[in-house]
Amino acid sequence: MKEISKLMSYRESIKVLDATIRDGGLVNDFFFDDDFVRSLYETNIKSGVDYMEFGYKGDKEMFDPDKFGKWKFCDDDDIRDIVGDNNTDLKIAVMADVGRCNYKQDIRPRSESPVDLIRVATYLNQIPTAVDMIHDAKNKGYEVSCNIMAISSAQEGDVRAALDILGHSEVDVIYIVDSFGALYPEQLQRVAALYTEFGEKYNKKIGIHAHNNQQLAFANTIEAVGDGVDWLDATYAAMGRGAGNCAMELLLGFLKNPKYKVFPVIKFIEKHINKLREQGVVWGYDLQYLMTGLLNQHPRTAISFTKEGRKDYAEFYKEIVAMD
Amino acid sequence: MKEISKLMSYRESIKVLDATIRDGGLVNDFFFDDDFVRSLYETNIKSGVDYMEFGYKGDKEMFDPDKFGKWKFCDDDDIRDIVGDNNTDLKIAVMADVGRCNYKQDIRPRSESPVDLIRVATYLNQIPTAVDMIHDAKNKGYEVSCNIMAISSAQEGDVRAALDILGHSEVDVIYIVDSFGALYPEQLQRVAALYTEFGEKYNKKIGIHAHNNQQLAFANTIEAVGDGVDWLDATYAAMGRGAGNCAMELLLGFLKNPKYKVFPVIKFIEKHINKLREQGVVWGYDLQYLMTGLLNQHPRTAISFTKEGRKDYAEFYKEIVAMD
DSSP states (O other): OOOHHHHHSOOTTOEEEEOHHHHHHHHHTTOOOHHHHHHHHHHHHHHTOSEEEEEEOOOTTTSOTTTSOGGGTOOHHHHHHHHTTOOSSOEEEEEEETTSOOHHHHSOOGGGOSOOEEEEEEOGGGHHHHHHHHHHHHHTTOEEEEEEOOGGGSOHHHHHHHHHHHHHSSOSEEEEEOTTSOOOHHHHHHHHHHHHHHHHHHTOEEEEEOOOTTSOHHHHHHHHHHTTOOEEEEBGGGOSSTTOOOBHHHHHHHOOOTTOOSHHHHHHIIIIIHHHHHTTOOOSOOHHHHHHHHTTOOTHHHHHHHHTTOOOHHHHHHHHHHOO | OOOHHHHHSOOTTOEEEEOHHHHHGGGTTTOOOHHHHHHHHHHHHHHTOSEEEEEEOOOTTTSOTTTSOGGGTOOHHHHHHHHTTOOSSOEEEEEEETTSOOHHHHSOOGGGOSOOEEEEEEOGGGHHHHHHHHHHHHHTTOEEEEEEOOGGGSOHHHHHHHHHHHHHSSOSEEEEEOTTSOOOHHHHHHHHHHHHHHHHHHTOEEEEEOOOTTSOHHHHHHHHHHTTOOEEEEBGGGOSSTTOOOBHHHHHHHOOOTTOOSHHHHHHIIIIIHHHHHTTOOOSOOHHHHHHHHTTOOTHHHHHHHHTTOOOHHHHHHHHHHOO
């Protein structure tokens, strides 16, 4: 049973990262207007959020810049247009996907960049490249985190091996990522115990990035808080791929550190997020995401179902249950 | 840490109660057409649901039958029109609110009724009347449960006293009710420990009825399962007052007893629930419910906000924070 005193008090070591542009960008191809991004930046400062993730360092050889908004690529100059010299307590993050980022060229030294944190995202089979990216970013002066994706369908032995390799790397934070929204809190507790075991051994912080397929993104995030996980991803109104993420307004309402304030988040959602929805941008819990979560599958079939405007849930269920 | 073996296996003692008509009726004044209710009844049988709650035994002296659908009153004949002799494993429940039900007159002996379970709903200060209603229903041959509402704003000493009184009564099941959607899973765990302590002492089953103000209705329900709570309320697509309830499709996906089947639930939602939404019936998580949940307030202000079609969340937050 978790300490009620820890629920009433708070841990200074907790960091909240706003992933709205990065994970939310996956549902609008990163076409946010500058007013949205600037207002989000200002709101994060007011709300006491610790890190704001702007988007991906996508490789322009792989992704056509005409087909995506600029936050798919996160040029330093574009970030600087929003944050200036960023003389604030809010730190700036970008995500660099293994295999989709020309990191040696596109990530400039931190001394020349507004970015503070490089978030390396990897699948288990790509860990050696992830380690090279971590080393590259560290050498350039950045804080570095590493997200190991899709662990709910991985062997525990493989996850242990990956954590051991990352433990020996220069990474600062290792993230638990429930890519499929498949984990229940009781399972998350076990995953957190595994990650914090390696975190303590190698002096790494542990983070959590949850998805809301089963309406458990927030529940799993606060479960993780109780289990000693310090870095917490959230997005405004849970905006993110498929079923979305842990909602920032829920998370800041839960955290007791007085530096976190929920009211600016509410104001931002009222002004900016509902407009996105009215424009037809779609995310959030729906039956198709529940189904892929339940079956511990990647949500790509559910995302297609959503994009096609389908509502024949029962037929979809038959399709994905039949898949081998 | 909860036993993973208990997550993989299942407890025979778990009962699932469908409260769609009763709690969902609070958002459409119980105007469900017979096709909806009959189809729900048939779906509950196919899904392995244990109890189906039809609605309230509302006092027709207090509530105008012209202003509500028939499930506000649940006449035995109306239930019989749907279930016939109900020669199935699905049991029938109705709710009787303390102070809003003419129970001595309106609840007929079980031998004359299609109903199996009377669910007495009470606030802490009404416990003596609740005990009289329990006695009355038991005398008439029913199974009886008792929901103590709004406990998140109650003194633990008062809850203990109520549990002791109910322990001495003839009630079969005592329900934890998070009326305001204010409890976090860690708090729910403590509440469950308190209720199961009395449940073991007096040989009563314990149930959980959760609300989704903070997207925790399902998370709190499965937390309760892990804590030894056996009776679980859910509604299709989480239909219910304000932010809604624990979603049946999530709960049956989680429970491992092979008698529970999620596919019929998905079919029902596709055919019937989306139609309700298209007709303008509104429920589910939204910022106004998060706020009343966070502040541990009754959601009635948030319900008014919703009914008025307001979207000025920030103004609403100021209003309810300012209230004494």
